[in-house]
Amino acid sequence: MIRRLFIGTGVLSASTVWAQRAVVEREGSGKIAINLAGYRAGSDTASQTFLSVLKSDLNRSGYFTVTSSGATINVTGQVQAGSQMKAEVQVYQVSSRQRLLGKVYDAPAAAARSLAHKAADEILYAVTGKMGMASGKIAMVGNRTGRKELYISDMDGKNLRQITNDRSIIVGPKWSPDGKNIVYTSYKRGYPNVFITGRSKPLASHGGLNASGVISPDGKSMAVILSKDGNPELYIKSLRTGFLKRLTTSRKANEASPCWSPDGNHIVYVSDASGRPHVYIISKDGGTPKRISSSGTENVAPDWGKNGYITWCSRIGGKYRIVVGNPAARTMRTLETDWADYEDPHWAPDGRHIVCSRTSNYRSAIYLLDTLQDSPVALISGSGDWYSPAVSP
Amino acid sequence: MNKMLFKLIIFTAVASSLAFVGGCRSKNANSADMYGSDNLYGDPLMGDMPLNDIGGLPADGDRSVVDPVFFAYDSSQVNPEEASKCEEVASLLKKGKYAGVICEGHGDERGSREYNLALGERRALAVRDYLISLGVDPSVIQTKSFGEEMPSDMGHDEGAWRKNRRVEFAMY
Numbered sequence: 001m002i003r004r005l006f007i008g009t010g011v012l013s014a015s016t017v018w019a020q021r022a023v024v025e026r027e028g029s030g031k032i033a034i035n036l037a038g039y040r041a042g043s044d045t046a047s048q049t050f051l052s053v054l055k056s057d058l059n060r061s062g063y064f065t066v067t068s069s070g071a072t073i074n075v076t077g078q079v080q081a082g083s084q085m086k087a088e089v090q091v092y093q094v095s096s097r098q099r100l101l102g103k104v105y106d107a108p109a110a111a112a113r114s115l116a117h118k119a120a121d122e123i124l125y126a127v128t129g130k131m132g133m134a135s136g137k138i139a140m141v142g143n144r145t146g147r148k149e150l151y152i153s154d155m156d157g158k159n160l161r162q163i164t165n166d167r168s169i170i171v172g173p174k175w176s177p178d179g180k181n182i183v184y185t186s187y188k189r190g191y192p193n194v195f196i197t198g199r200s201k202p203l204a205s206h207g208g209l210n211a212s213g214v215i216s217p218d219g220k221s222m223a224v225i226l227s228k229d230g231n232p233e234l235y236i237k238s239l240r241t242g243f244l245k246r247l248t249t250s251r252k253a254n255e256a257s258p259c260w261s262p263d264g265n266h267i268v269y270v271s272d273a274s275g276r277p278h279v280y281i282i283s284k285d286g287g288t289p290k291r292i293s294s295s296g297t298e299n300v301a302p303d304w305g306k307n308g309y310i311t312w313c314s315r316i317g318g319k320y321r322i323v324v325g326n327p328a329a330r331t332m333r334t335l336e337t338d339w340a341d342y343e344d345p346h347w348a349p350d351g352r353h354i355v356c357s358r359t360s361n362y363r364s365a366i367y368l369l370d371t372l373q374d375s376p377v378a379l380i381s382g383s384g385d386w387y388s389p390a391v392s393p
Numbered sequence: 394m395n396k397m398l399f400k401l402i403i404f405t406a407v408a409s410s411l412a413f414v415g416g417c418r419s420k421n422a423n424s425a426d427m428y429g430s431d432n433l434y435g436d437p438l439m440g441d442m443p444l445n446d447i448g449g450l451p452a453d454g455d456r457s458v459v460d461p462v463f464f465a466y467d468s469s470q471v472n473p474e475e476a477s478k479c480e481e482v483a484s485l486l487k488k489g490k491y492a493g494v495i496c497e498g499h500g501d502e503r504g505s506r507e508y509n510l511a512l513g514e515r516r517a518l519a520v521r522d523y524l525i526s527l528g529v530d531p532s533v534i535q536t537k538s539f540g541e542e543m544p545s546d547m548g549h550d551e552g553a554w555r556k557n558r559r560v561e562f563a564m565y
Contacts (some may be wrong), residue, residue, distance in 0.1 A: 169542045172507050191537055208536050209514040212507050225511060227518065230442040232511040253513035277508055300505035313505065321394020330553055334549030343505065362549055388506060
């Protein structure tokens, strides 16, 4: 079921010309002006969708301003679609007339959105050398059916699809490292067990609590919170043999929310061993955990990005805010947000944006935060509550 | 071929004797007298009582038999004024009126969902430990945490939160 959702971008055949990347002068806004006025789109719906999604993706990336005149970068080419879609994209630096990208995309017309996301990421990479986020997917929990089910959307909040129909409760979805499946806690068998999409047998179904499962970057094991030995503790479970290794022994404390370091050697998690919930790092081999959060009355829900930074949620002055910390330099900063509560932050694949939930007046929505300069953007709101977002790798 | 078959027989024999030993050990661990009555309620959780695998055990029960135990904010301590509810459950189970109980731990809406799952489980385990200290066979007590997912009061004030920080007894 899940696998089908991802083949859209797999069918692409492409002829690529990678030119040497040029150093691009930035405009006054700190953004690169990019002009798509010369891009020709057919009058069919798929072609129009492709162009409008491409423009919004470029704007949302944080690096570009889409303009119709006086740009640093010109995008030319054309898109046409019948049942099959063909999009030709040329990217030029205006001053030097140097071609930065030349590519032809071929895909079924139904894949217009994912094709545009892919083109947006490749344009960003060709111009700046940075990874984009447009092709990412967001997994989240929604309650619009009256039950708490798992949903997936594209990175722009569109293409929202309900994935589970367990008629139960789903908590804490996390992507598998290959981006093809989602691990989550569900009560569909009566007790909280850890499941993965595409497989009916649970990954963890011990006595007591089985929660917060998250698969290691090498795909071989899962960090998980279990209470089978009498207290919620952090374990690593081998996905091949089922062998369990217990990492924490805090009989008087709770552990929650593990997340692997990008190299898979450490795990960041929450423990209230000090009396209040704080964020800790422990080696995958165990040993003494190191606390990394200091202020705030609660520090929860850490996510360790591929950029090396950890983002988590901290209760500061009675509000939940998003913190970004550098575990190596032991520095951190709090993102500027309004009076609402911002929780469950998760790095986007560009390592610049953070997807999180925003709660105001007891209603939750999914928001995109920029760690650099742009204002928060609502991605999914209305029709019930949306929360616990996780972004595909 | 014969050698392989022989190996298989030896393996099966060893495996079944191990399973037998394992069975004995879990039976011992389930006898209440192994755990002294010095598990005082209100003490921090003892946290060393393994839970049964839930295979085949009921996942639901009657929640109307005994009132829920309520907890302080961010606490999993069973308060003395709540202890009588646990004693009622212990007495029903010891008299054989019910086969077992699921202690269902809940939290209020504040804090992260995953942290509240762990907190709800600790509340359920604290009640379980107290029931064990009252002489209930650990094998008939399951725990289940709902975290903040199933509030009994949908309000957003201290009055609602107080009712939501609870362990319910699902008797079966």
